[in-house]
Amino acid sequence: MNGPFEFTVSLGDDALVAAQRLAEWTSRAPEMEEDVALANIALDQLGAARLLLTYAGELEGAGRDEDALAYLRDDREFRNCLLVELPNGDFAVTMAKLFFLAAYQLPLYTALAGCADERLAAIGAKARKESAYHLDHAALWVRRLGDGTEESHRRMQAAVDGTWPYVHELFAADPAAPVDPATLRGDFDTTVTTVLAEATLTRPETGWTPAGGRDGVHTEHLSYLLAEMQVLHRAHPGARW
């Protein structure tokens, strides 16, 4: 990675794929209030994705807008982290994914708000407020499920264990980027350690650390997600919507 275009695309792809996964919950959430909340968070992620992809298109200077980047790239050209493309699983898996994502995005957007690039700084300033809410919401559910019933504790621990390997990719060093992800790891670890302890959950040991998303080498899941997302747009080349 490196270079402002690749950096901006990777953040935009994280947000877009996260939005696509969260929106899958629409009309399926455990409570009506949660349906509204998950749609809120999906809308925030989608809004950030649109700003980031639009700006990435401008940085590239090849005439690609947000839709060209979202709908006309194949999975090998997507730069999102693997964490966001993993299937939703049960509600505990979704909350584990959201919790880890938000615990990364909050310090990321906060740092971005102070970076030298004015456009990225403005996007960071807007998105960090939203991330703070996402983190709050996900952390509340991690605590509720971790310290709820026996079943919810078991599911939440399994969800944390299953998604934990995918967080390491988020912090791969990239000293040339507007914000070096490696500098965010301390904040992330503090948040995660605190919340997992409150939730009576065990923080997993680090072993396997899958990666590759930033280089366009994804899990098998992303291609299916994109096939669904892109099918209508691609069926009508050049059409306006």
Add this chain to the structure above:
Amino acid sequence: MVAAVSGQPVARGMRESLLHPLVSMDPSCNTWDMYGNDFAPADASDGDLLGQVEAAEAALRAAADRGRGGTAAPDADPEAYFADVIDADQKIEPRDWMPEAYRRTLIRQIAQHAHSEIIGMQPEGNWISRAPSLKRKAILLAKVQDEAGHGLYLYAAAETLGVSRDELVDLLISGRQKYSSIFNYPTLTWADVGAIGWLVDGAAIVNQVPLCRCSYGPYARAMIRVCKEESFHQRQGYEILHTLAHGTPAQRAMAQDAVDRWWYPSLAMFGPPDGDSTHSAQSMAWKIKRFSNDELRQRFVDMCVQQAEALNLALPDPGLRWNPERQAYDFTQPDYDELMRVISGDGPCNRQRMEHRRRAHAEGAWVREAAAAYAAKRAGRKEKVAA
């Protein structure tokens, strides 16, 4: 039941605005800020419906300002007081005495409206993942979210009549209460999202605008807010169809096909013809209902004909023509036998919609139980600290 889910802008203040006549109700529609200026003029798509909602809101405020001459005196006849309030076009409020049948009618009607919002998330939700642009995806997601919000808001309105949301959800899940039959039709193409917005939301608004003047205060206030948001949804649907109708030949064909499939089911949304409607007369007398099914259906047809012309799409009715004597359009009635079949459970998607809702409810049970257990533990710890 999940106790106090944090960060829910829709839920917060909901009860307050239902219970207090003068709390301001601004149209904080989710999709408001996603509009550009790239849609047709308002009068081409939503007629004067928004104006009628605003007039109803003004009337509601004026009635509240006039006051009802205080509450009923302790020795007054509650039945006579109820009749006086209805006659004077004032609002019945939750603490007022009301006939048991009035209460039951309202609970049934408001609950069925709430169920319709919740089930209605499914046909449109079907296209969120495949929306053809990121802007359309955002607008659609926000719209479906609005429907969840309307459902919550209406369940809260029903709860003011002394029934709990859990009971009402059980009635839906067990099939003992219905939702609008229109949602038992499938959304086969993207244009269906436009047709639902234009025709289904359009019909819903025509139905609901008079409910903004309903005699039961919390329902009238809920309907004012819902109608304002619905009018934006209708405009979005119109705009989707307008874009498709002026797009490629394939997009145009998609739009016409959607209108062809949704026209008659939308007409059927107004219910059976007046002669066959079972609940109408008493509801009219109580000022829950203000116009008959056939009057509202005619109003909808007259509104749509002009809009269809602006869209350059045909309504699939060879019998549609202006009748100068009636000053209204003659039109072909929907197939009421089909309506009855769909209501009784044999529409294309009845089983699918119910199965989807039941599964979501069942699969969420362990989460709701965990939230309740967590809340109970927290309350227990607080008590210990206090002691």
